[in-house]
Amino acid sequence: MPEVPDYPLAYHYGDTFSAPSWQWLDAAGAAQNITGYTASMKVKTDDGTEVLHLNTADGTLTIPTGTDGKVIPAATSVQMLAGSLQEEEAYEYDIKVFGPAGEPVKTLTKGVFRVDKRVTDA
DSSP states (O other): OOOOOBOOEEEETTSOOOOOOEEOBOTTSOBOOOTTOEEEEEEEOTTOOEEEEEETTTTSEEOSSSTTOEEEEOHHHHHHHHHHSOTTEEEEEEEEEEOTTSOEEEEEEEEEEEEEOOOTTO
16 A cells, blocks of 8 residues: 655744645556545544544535646635644644545545744734
């Protein structure tokens, strides 16, 4: 089984969070067609408490075209993300893609989501 890429995220509390996009590529580096698929991103504390859930069902996570294999947080979810996380904390997250029948297909990425302390406007 291929290893899930570990992609750490960092957010400086109080700043505008610029969310990355993630892309599912096959072994040859070609984009996977995920038309008709759904995706889910969960952010949890170390003890497993869910603090945020973004998904394509409610539009907080998007698959813009499907043919390019990209999953992108919606603009509104970036503010949800910032409002749900606490200063000086580290969380864990992952992003999963589900097939048309709802079956889990692939974990695109996982990692630590660090929230840095604000200093100037604290």
